[in-house]
Amino acid sequence: MRTPTLDAFQVIADPSRRKILHLLTQDSYNINTLAENFEMSRPAVSKHIKVLQTAGFISIQERGRERYCVLSHEGFNEINNWLNHFDKFWNNKLKNLETVLRTKNTN
Amino acid sequence: MRTEIKHRWVYEQSPNEIWEYLTQSELIALWLMPNNFQAVVGYEFEFHTNPIPSLELDGIFYCKVLEIVPLKKLSYSWKGGPGNGIITLDTLVEWTLEKQDNGTILNLKHSGFKVENYSILTGMIDGWLKNIQKMLNQLNKNKNENTNS
Numbered sequence: 001m002r003t004p005t006l007d008a009f010q011v012i013a014d015p016s017r018r019k020i021l022h023l024l025t026q027d028s029y030n031i032n033t034l035a036e037n038f039e040m041s042r043p044a045v046s047k048h049i050k051v052l053q054t055a056g057f058i059s060i061q062e063r064g065r066e067r068y069c070v071l072s073h074e075g076f077n078e079i080n081n082w083l084n085h086f087d088k089f090w091n092n093k094l095k096n097l098e099t100v101l102r103t104k105n106t107n
Numbered sequence: 108m109r110t111e112i113k114h115r116w117v118y119e120q121s122p123n124e125i126w127e128y129l130t131q132s133e134l135i136a137l138w139l140m141p142n143n144f145q146a147v148v149g150y151e152f153e154f155h156t157n158p159i160p161s162l163e164l165d166g167i168f169y170c171k172v173l174e175i176v177p178l179k180k181l182s183y184s185w186k187g188g189p190g191n192g193i194i195t196l197d198t199l200v201e202w203t204l205e206k207q208d209n210g211t212i213l214n215l216k217h218s219g220f221k222v223e224n225y226s227i228l229t230g231m232i233d234g235w236l237k238n239i240q241k242m243l244n245q246l247n248k249n250k251n252e253n254t255n256s
Contacts, residue, residue: 081161082196096137097116097128098116
């Protein structure tokens with residue numbers, strides 16, 4: 001019987017695949033650029049990428065002739081959560097500042 | 108993808124007054140957060156607020172003054188994380204002031220939002236480990252049910 005969840009665990013248990021994910025936390029790369037970071041052959045890197053893609057850790061985006069690897073959504077949601085939080089945060093604080101300044105001037 | 112926040116507010120007060128509220132610790136505390144800010148380039152300070160568990164932030168922001176142009180510009184780094192010295196949020200806050208006839212425009216830019224220290228990865232790994240645990244629990248449960256029947 002197939003156990004996809006265990007497969008996913010095996011996916012990240014592999015050091016090369018973890019390294020690919022680490023690299024992709026910094027930027028999106030095409031397969032050639034990723035391959036330059038490894039001693040193994042480009043087809044071998046491609047295989048790892050395929051595994052990561054199948055497990056849902058990364059997706060492949062076509063940009064012109066190039067195919068770029070990007071991390072899948074979970075991580076980007078995290079950034080958006082931060083942005084949304086601090087956007088509201090600053091808006092509230094700048095409004096506070098207005099109130100504080102007004103109160104000060106009436107005293 | 109958006110990686111920065113910008114706000115532009117107009118205040119009736121002069122740049123001089125606004126500047127005081129950006130650079131004097133006890134005045135900053137009145138509208139922003141408790142802090143130990145000092146207007147000295149290179150000075151490291153902290154803002155303290157309540158923990159924000161949904162963002163895995165412990166409520167302490169570690170900052171360092173990077174640039175001071177009196178009455179015009181102030182910038183500091185703004186870092187945070189879940190605690191134990193782990194930094195997942197590594198950003199930059201920049202304030203610029205523009206004098207107007209009857210007030211001041213205050214611009215805020217909070218930039219550099221990206222995932223540092225592989226927090227994406229740890230998040231994903233944690234997620235997977237939880238899924239695996241759930242599956243194992245389910246398997247054990249099935250096994251027990253089978254042996255009981």
